[in-house]
Amino acid sequence: MKYSEQYIQKAIEGEWKPNGFEKGPCTCFQNPPCTNCESEDEHIYDYLADVSIEEILLDPRSWQAVGSVEGWNKLACNHCLKEVSQNGHYYECEEDGLMVEESYADYGWLLRKHRMIDALAEASKEPDFDMHKTIEEFIKTLLI
Numbered sequence: 001m002k003y004s005e006q007y008i009q010k011a012i013e014g015e016w017k018p019n020g021f022e023k024g025p026c027t028c029f030q031n032p033p034c035t036n037c038e039s040e041d042e043h044i045y046d047y048l049a050d051v052s053i054e055e056i057l058l059d060p061r062s063w064q065a066v067g068s069v070e071g072w073n074k075l076a077c078n079h080c081l082k083e084v085s086q087n088g089h090y091y092e093c094e095e096d097g098l099m100v101e102e103s104y105a106d107y108g109w110l111l112r113k114h115r116m117i118d119a120l121a122e123a124s125k126e127p128d129f130d131m132h133k134t135i136e137e138f139i140k141t142l143l144i
Contacts, residue, residue, distance in 0.1 A: 014065030067109030
């Protein structure tokens with residue numbers, strides 16, 4: 001299974017719904033409707049067949065959902081992505097005890113999303129840039 005597929009599974013597990021998705025009646029076209037379509041997840045995967053991974057990764061709600069599954073929904077240090085605790089106008093990094101300014105702390109899922117964008121921007125400078133390969137490599141670092 002590709003890492004992008006794992007990302008999508010975790011987003012759905014975190015209760016993410018793609019833009020424009022509405023669970024409608026059973027799409028199996030059986031008469032009477034089947035009982036297997038009780039799971040909304042089946043319909044989401046059908047819907048996602050026409051949605052690019054890029055579109056999914058640009059949706060902040062997918063990052064929030066994966067963050068809830070992976071534990072990235074707390075404030076984190078922009079340098080090491082470890083959780084921080086507030087101490088006045090500063091945050092103390094729980095990894096190394098360093099104090100970081102407010103501007104260097106944000107939600108872990110948001111910091112990871114920005115790192116993905118930075119990784120794509122950096123990789124796009126290469127003459128043999130392959131966006132899908134870069135996305136897979138980046139997601140692999142997130143989900144290991």
